Amino acid sequence: MASIPIPRRFRTIIYIPSRSDGTMLEVCLSIPTSSSSKPQAYTGVVIAHPYGPLGGSYNNNVVGALLQWFETSSLAAPTTLSTKKSKKGAAGKRNSTGARKGGLDQDTGNAGAAASPTSAKSAGGGAQAESLACVICAFNFRGCGKSKGRTSWFGEAEREDYQTVVDFLQSGSRTGTSTSHLSNNPEQRDSGTGSPASNRAVFDETGREIDSPRLPFLSRFILSGFSYGGMIASSIPPPLRNPADPASAHLPTTYILISYPAGVAWFLTSGAQGGFYKRARTILLGEQPPGDATAATKNDAETTTATETDTDAGEAAQSKTSTIEAYFITGANDQFTSPKTLLNWLKTNAGLNPPNNLTSGSWALTRPDGAIHVDVVKGVDHFWLDREQELVDRLQAWWSDTHSV
Numbered sequence: 001m002a003s004i005p006i007p008r009r010f011r012t013i014i015y016i017p018s019r020s021d022g023t024m025l026e027v028c029l030s031i032p033t034s035s036s037s038k039p040q041a042y043t044g045v046v047i048a049h050p051y052g053p054l055g056g057s058y059n060n061n062v063v064g065a066l067l068q069w070f071e072t073s074s075l076a077a078p079t080t081l082s083t084k085k086s087k088k089g090a091a092g093k094r095n096s097t098g099a100r101k102g103g104l105d106q107d108t109g110n111a112g113a114a115a116s117p118t119s120a121k122s123a124g125g126g127a128q129a130e131s132l133a134c135v136i137c138a139f140n141f142r143g144c145g146k147s148k149g150r151t152s153w154f155g156e157a158e159r160e161d162y163q164t165v166v167d168f169l170q171s172g173s174r175t176g177t178s179t180s181h182l183s184n185n186p187e188q189r190d191s192g193t194g195s196p197a198s199n200r201a202v203f204d205e206t207g208r209e210i211d212s213p214r215l216p217f218l219s220r221f222i223l224s225g226f227s228y229g230g231m232i233a234s235s236i237p238p239p240l241r242n243p244a245d246p247a248s249a250h251l252p253t254t255y256i257l258i259s260y261p262a263g264v265a266w267f268l269t270s271g272a273q274g275g276f277y278k279r280a281r282t283i284l285l286g287e288q289p290p291g292d293a294t295a296a297t298k299n300d301a302e303t304t305t306a307t308e309t310d311t312d313a314g315e316a317a318q319s320k321t322s323t324i325e326a327y328f329i330t331g332a333n334d335q336f337t338s339p340k341t342l343l344n345w346l347k348t349n350a351g352l353n354p355p356n357n358l359t360s361g362s363w364a365l366t367r368p369d370g371a372i373h374v375d376v377v378k379g380v381d382h383f384w385l386d387r388e389q390e391l392v393d394r395l396q397a398w399w400s401d402t403h404s405v
Contacts, residue, residue: 009033009071014213015146015203016168020160023142023149024203027165028058029213030071030136041077042216044169044239045070045136048162048229051268052144052151059145062226062258065388067138070222073396075132077220077252077403129404134222135215137165141229146205154272155232162232166223170243171200172215220252227336227382228268230257235279238324255283255326256395259382262345263337277349284326284350284372325371326350327398329391331380332361339376346374373398 011030018025047070049063050056058064141158142149152158202212218239225233238253240246265273281287330342339358343365346352350372354365361378375394380387 012213013205014210015205015207016164017201017203018142018149018157018161019164019167020157021149023157023161024147024207025139025142025161025164026058026146027137027139027168028067030067030134030138031213031215032133032135040133041079041130041219043075043132043134043220043222044166044218045134045222046162046165046169046224046233047136047138048225048233049138049140049144050227050229052141052228056141056228057145058138058140060226061388062384062391063138063229065384065392066224066226066256066258067136069392069395070134070136075134075399075403076129077132079128079130132220133216135169135218137169139165141232153270155269155276156272158228158232159235159276162236166221166236166239167243168200169215169221170218170239171212173217173243218251220254222254222256224256224258226258227261230260231265231268231273231276233257234260234283234326235276237279237283250323252323253325255324257326257328258391259330259334259337259384260328260342260345261337263334263341277345281349283324286324325402326373327395328372328374329394330374330376331382331384331387332376332378333381335382337382342374346372370402373402 009030010033011028014027014029015024016027017023047058047063047066049058049060058067139161140147141151141161143151147161149157200212202210204210221239223233223236223238225231234255234257238250240248241251242248261268265276269276328342328346330337330339332339334342343352343354343358347354350367352365352367352372352374362376364373364375366373375398377387377390377394380390384391
């Protein structure tokens with residue numbers, strides 16, 4: 001008789017209190033259930049949904065597509081994000097799979113060859129790749145789905161909600177490398193390699209406190225969001241390597257921001273969008289936030305050590321942003337934020353320098369250091385209805401192109 005295969009993932013609904021005021025948040029938690037023989041980097045993934053009062057929740061089509069993609073894709077990445085920075089930013093058309101056909105130099109507008117995977121690999125300098133085992137949280141902001149409370153006027157409460165989910169995912173990092181739930185050995189699952197995260201209360205739908213899931217030590221993060229959720233995600237600082245030490249360096253963090261609502265952020269925040277933009281600019285430009293001098297020094301030192309053999313002196317100058325990257329993707333027909341509006345926002349807040357003339361249809365643009373990338377997709381509006389597969393295909397193409405070694 002054939003044995004029943006062990007499911008690759010365990011998915012459950014839990015409720016956690018927001019750190020700002022205790023509002024209960026509904027969270028869909030997806031955890032890998034089996035370990036791999038290959039080295040793995042446990043990666044925390046957060047997915048945020050569109051604006052609640054307009055029908056947004058984690059049951060959204062884009063959120064669901066992202067969740068499924070993270071659950072089923074075999075993602076890998078260099079041990080440090082700084083190994084795959086492109087030497088030249090480019091804007092160019094892409095083919096149906098999302099691969100760049102050719103490029104325009106951002107500064108001169110002259111035709112040029114886009115960076116190929118081969119040239120990118122050579123830039124990696126023999127870096128080691130590691131498989132990513134994603135621990136995923138798709139959650140409902142306050143007032144959405146079965147989360148308690150109501151949507152705030154200015155978005156600050158929702159920032160606290162998002163940060164609460166990040167803190168929850170890092171609870172395993174606070175208590176040690178608790179990966180026993182990934183073992184096929186019952187004795188190891190029972191004994192564990194670290195105690196459960198007792199400092200983060202978890203509840204069921206009835207409000208009864210339940211045992212907190214055992215979470216692994218996370219070595220990197222992916223912070224993502226669609227529309228309003230992307231605006232919130234862009235304001236969340238990269239998590240610290242040691243959550244208990246505010247002076248520790250940041251984890252490598254990827255921001256995936258879909259249909260970023262730069263054109264209507266004033267409406268979504270009742271005019272308080274400036275605070276979100278300032279935080280996003282600090283993250284995307286690598287500016288040092290107040291009180292973070294020690295962490296910035298550690299980040300600089302660690303990145304400089306990792307890249308000291310690189311002949312490109314510009315790598316060292318980008319040390320503050322070497323652990324941060326962001327991928328923006330939007331539709332050319334977005335009803336709320338035109339590509340031009342988004343590019344103006346990125347020019348101000350992410351240092352992206354668009355050429356004077358952009359081609360119509362689908363095109364892509366990358367900051368010279370490779371840390372910021374934007375895709376514009378022809379024929380797609382804000383909502384991606386019936387285009388979800390194209391969205392994840394382009395996301396997969398970007399990831400494969402920029403994270404292979």
